[in-house]
Amino acid sequence: MKSIKALAPATVANVSCGFDIFGFAVEAPADEVIITLTSTPGVVIKQITGDGGRLPLHASSNTAGVAVEAFLESIGSEQGAEIVLHKKLPLGSGMGSSAASSAAALVAINHLYDNPLSREQLLPFAMEAERIACGSAHADNVAPSLLGGFVLIRGYAPLDVAKIPTPPNLYCTLVHPHLELKTEDSRRVLKASIPMKDAITQWGNIAGLVVGLMKPDYGLIMRSLHDVVAEPIRAALIPGFENIKAESLRNGALGCGISGSGPTIFSLSTEYSIAERVGKALQQQFESMKLKSDVFVSKINDAGARVVA
Template identity: 80%
Template sequence: MKSVKASAPATVANVSCGFDIFGFAVEAPADEVIVTLTDNPGVTISKIVGDDGRLPREAEKNTSGVAVLEFLKAIDSKLGANIELYKHLPLGSGMGSSAASSAAALVAINELHGNPLTREQLLPFAMESERIACGSAHADNVAPSLLGGFVLIRGYAPLDVASIPTPAELYCTLVHPHLELKTEDSRRVLKPSIPIKDAITQWGNIAGMVVGLMKPDYGLIQRSLHDVVAEPIRSVLIPGFHKIKEEAMQAGALGCGISGSGPTIFALSSERAVAERVGKAMQQQFDLLKLKSDVFVSRINGEGAKILSA
C-alpha cells in the first residue's frame, strides 16, 4: 500500500501575553512520520524512534494515532493506517511535541486520501489528540504546527482561527534546558481567576502584539511582550528564569518568555545576529546552573506541516 512521509514543526504557544490564544511555528526541530495505508480498518503504530520508549504504542493513547483515527472516522474511510513516528522534539519541552506528532500524521493521512480536507478542517482532529496528551483540547500548538505562521485562536465555540502577518526579519530564539515539565502540571498551578487590573493589562498587550506584528512596529512588539497572568506563577518552575530573561533582554531581545508551559524559554529579535547573541547569553546562564540546553534560532515558519515524500 502507498506510504507518505511528512513533518511538522515545533511551536511556541502563549507568546507571553497570549495565553491559550497565540502560537507560532519555528523552522526546527520537527517531528517526522511515515504513514502507510492498510486494508485492515484501524490504526497501528509499528515504530517510535527518539522517545526512549516512553510513548504508548496503542493508537488510542498516542497523539498521532488519535489524530489519524479521528480523520478516518470523519471521512468514513474503509481503510486503515500504520504509523512510524520519529520524534525530534523532546517530551514535556514546551515546544508542542504532542502537537507536532499529530499534525505530521494528519497531513500524511490526508495526502494519502487525496486531500479531501483543508488544513483548517484537520484542526479538530489534532485538538482531540491534545486532549489525551494534556487533558485539554487547546489549539495554540496544533494550529501553527498545521498551518504555519503566527496564529490567533479567537474562539473555540465555534473554532475561529486567524493568521497574523509577521515581519520577514522577526527571529525566534528557543533555549531548551534538559528538564521536563508536564503541561497538565503547569496548568494546574494557574489561578482560576485574575484581577480586572491584570486582565486589562493583558488585553492591551494582546492587542499591541497584533498591531505590532502587522504594521510592523518592533517597539510596540517589545512593549507588548509581557505576561501578567501565567508567567509570574509558572516562572518558579524554571530554574534561573528571571536572570535568563534579564540576560536575553540585555543581549538585545525584543522580549522573552516561557514557550508554552515550559521549561523552554523563547525570545524574539529583529535580526538573526541578535537572535544568535541572545541564544548564547541564555545558554550561558543555564550552564552556570549546571543544566545542559539546546539552542534553536529561526524565522517564523510560514509553511507548517509538510509532505516530505509521497
C-alpha cells in the same frame, strides 16, 4: 501499499501575553511521521523512535494515532494505516511535542487520500489528540503547527482561528534546558481568577502585539511581550528564569518569555545575529546552573507541517 512522510514543526504557545490564544511555528525541530495505508481496518503504531520508549504504541493512546483514527472515521474509509513516528521534539518541553506528532500524521494521511480536507478542517482531529496528551482539546500548538505562521485562536464555540501577518525579519530563539514540565502540572499552579487591573494590562498587551506584528512596529512588539497572568507564577518552575529573561534583553532581544508551559524559553529578535547571540547567552546561563540545553534559531515558519517524500 502507499506511503508518505511528513514533518511538523515545534511551536511557541502563549507568546507571553497571549495565554491560550496565541501560537507560532518555528522551522526546527520538527517531528517526522511516515504513514502507510493498509487494507486491514484500524490504525497501528508500528514504531516510535526518539522517545526513550515512553510514548504509547497503542493508537488510541497516542496523539498521532488518535488523529489518524479520527480522520479515517470522518471520511468513512474502510482502510487502515500503519504509523512510524520519529520524535525530534523533546517530551514535556513546552514546544508543542504532542501537537507536532498529530499535525504531521494528519498532513500525511490527508495527502494519501488526495487532500480531501483543508488544513483548517484537520484542526479538530488534532485538538482531540491534544485532549489525549494533556486533558484539554486546545489549539494554540496544533493550529500553528498545521497552518504555519503566527496564529490567533479567537474562540472554540465554534472554532475560530486566524493567521496574523509577521515581519519577514523576525527571528525566534528557543532554548530548551534539559528539564521536563508536564502541561497539566504547569496549568495546575495557575490562579482561577485575576484582578481587573491585570486583565486590562493583559488585554492591552495582546492588542499591542497584534498591531505591532501587522504594522510592523518593533517598539510596540517589545512593549507588548509581557505577561501578567501566567508567567509570574510559572517562572518559579524554571530555575533562574528572571536572570535568563534579563540576559536575553541585555543581548538585544525584543522580548523573552516561557514557551507554552515551559521549561523552554523563547526570545524574539529583529536579526539572525542577535537571535544567535541571545541563544548563546541563555545557554551559558543554564550552564552556570549545571543544566545542559539545546538552542534553535529560526524565522517564523509560515508553512507549518509539510509532506517531504
